[in-house]
Amino acid sequence: MIKTRLMGLLSHAKKYIAYTILWQWAALLSQVLAVFSIADLLEQVAYRGVTVPIIERTILILFLVLVIRFVCERMGARSSYLACVDVKRILREKIYEKMLKLGASYSEQVSSSEVVQVSTEGVEQLETYFGKYLPQLFYSLIAPLTLFIILCRVSLKASAILLICVPLIPISIVVVQKVAKKLLSNYWSIYTGLGDSFLENLQGLTTLKIYQADQQKADEMDVESQNFRRITMKVLTMQLNSTSVMDIVAYGGAAIGMAVAVSEFLKGNISVAGTLCIVLLASEFFLPLRLLGSFFHIAMNGMAASDKIFKILDLPEPQAGEKALPEVALDVTLKDVYFSYEEDREILKGISLKLPAGSFVSLVGESGCGKSTIAGILAAKMLATSDPELLERLKAYSEKLKNQVVAKADKLEEIGNEEYLKQMYYSIKRRKAIRWRGIIRISNKKYI
Numbered sequence: 001m002i003k004t005r006l007m008g009l010l011s012h013a014k015k016y017i018a019y020t021i022l023w024q025w026a027a028l029l030s031q032v033l034a035v036f037s038i039a040d041l042l043e044q045v046a047y048r049g050v051t052v053p054i055i056e057r058t059i060l061i062l063f064l065v066l067v068i069r070f071v072c073e074r075m076g077a078r079s080s081y082l083a084c085v086d087v088k089r090i091l092r093e094k095i096y097e098k099m100l101k102l103g104a105s106y107s108e109q110v111s112s113s114e115v116v117q118v119s120t121e122g123v124e125q126l127e128t129y130f131g132k133y134l135p136q137l138f139y140s141l142i143a144p145l146t147l148f149i150i151l152c153r154v155s156l157k158a159s160a161i162l163l164i165c166v167p168l169i170p171i172s173i174v175v176v177q178k179v180a181k182k183l184l185s186n187y188w189s190i191y192t193g194l195g196d197s198f199l200e201n202l203q204g205l206t207t208l209k210i211y212q213a214d215q216q217k218a219d220e221m222d223v224e225s226q227n228f229r230r231i232t233m234k235v236l237t238m239q240l241n242s243t244s245v246m247d248i249v250a251y252g253g254a255a256i257g258m259a260v261a262v263s264e265f266l267k268g269n270i271s272v273a274g275t276l277c278i279v280l281l282a283s284e285f286f287l288p289l290r291l292l293g294s295f296f297h298i299a300m301n302g303m304a305a306s307d308k309i310f311k312i313l314d315l316p317e318p319q320a321g322e323k324a325l326p327e328v329a330l331d332v333t334l335k336d337v338y339f340s341y342e343e344d345r346e347i348l349k350g351i352s353l354k355l356p357a358g359s360f361v362s363l364v365g366e367s368g369c370g371k372s373t374i375a376g377i378l379a380a381k382m383l384a385t386s387d388p389e390l391l392e393r394l395k396a397y398s399e400k401l402k403n404q405v406v407a408k409a410d411k412l413e414e415i416g417n418e419e420y421l422k423q424m425y426y427s428i429k430r431r432k433a434i435r436w437r438g439i440i441r442i443s444n445k446k447y448i
Contacts, residue, residue, distance in 0.1 A: 037058045083131045117192055122306075129302035159278070172246055331355065334352055355378075
């Protein structure tokens with residue numbers, strides 16, 4: 001289960017995957033050496049031919065094997081970690097760059113919560129995909145072949161049966177994949193939908209409190225949470241069942257291979273050492289694929305997350321130009337402006353207006369009529385991506401507005417809905433009184 005486009009996007013991580021596989025393979029060879037040494041020692045003990053040099057040699061080999069396996073595991077873990085770091089860095093950079101290119105238009109095509117969830121948990125899933133699943137996938141192909149080449153010299157029949165039983169695990173994985181693909185797609189849809197609802201309710205908390213609609217939204221989120229809980233339990237049940245199936249296949253195949261080896265020994269076709277080698281190494285034919293099966297569910301989740309990532313990366317980008325403006329107060333004029341986030345759906349249709357320098361203007365209209373779009377155009381959200389200085393100023397302004405909203409929400413939570421409305425009423429009344437006093441003073445001066 002390899003996605004070509006994903007591998008092409010993250011090609012820099014390929015070398016770390018190769019290093020991880022090589023270290024795992026070296027650890028396997030050292031383990032084979034240890035098993036052969038122990039089997040030879042036990043055969044000598046069985047036939048009362050053991051000597052001190054044989055024991056010393058075996059102890060020395062086992063010590064070297066322990067050192068080699070320690071080094072291989074540490075280096076393999078390091079290579080896996082470097083692959084994970086590369087994947088996270090590259091994917092998050094790609095998503096961030098895409099968001100900068102899209103500007104404010106992204107919100108019309110994908111929700112903010114989906115971008116956040118894909119950039120965090122989705123990338124984490126793909127981190128495991130590259131750091132664990134892919135190295136284990138290739139190692140699972142190399143390990144059985146290596147063991148077959150080594151053990152066929154001991155017993156061709158037993159090693160051939162072990163090798164034949166190995167593909168049963170990938171077959172079970174393919175069967176599980178058919179069920180898991182649709183289930184995980186639904187899981188991610190419900191997950192991102194829940195995040196979107198939570199973010200929307202959080203951003204509109206002040207409005208919900210004012211209109212006393214917060215309880216209704218809380219009830220709706222409870223329903224969505226229950227749906228997410230149910231789909232999560234289905235995913236976990238599927239994972240548990242598939243793991244049980246793979247365990248049966250793995251240990252069943254190893255048991256068959258051991259039985260054949262013992263049978264060959266009883267017939268006199270294999271020595272004691274050879275039988276012990278096959279018995280001790282039979283599980284190694286299946287354990288790499290069994291471990292791959294445990295990573296398989298993460299890989300499926302990563303595939304579902306990658307679909308979401310590529311959906312964002314494939315969004316059409318608006319065409320932006322550059323124009324230098326003089327450093328003086330200017331009137332703002334929109335003349336016959338058309339704007340659309342998508343080709344088949346226009347938001348602004350022939351808008352014309354003039355905003356004198358220093359004036360205070362309100363945009364009033366129904367929800368979805370284009371107020372935010374006009375504000376976004378005037379605030380240079382559609383142009384900021386081409387000018388780093390303008391982008392920084394826009395970010396600072398957005399942060400200021402966010403802090404103001406958070407402060408109002410905190411105040412509302414502290415003093416309560418009724419008191420907040422009362423303060424707003426007196427504040428508006430006070431501003432009107434000050435305004436009228438100013439008008440009266442101007443009028444008095446006019447007639448003096």
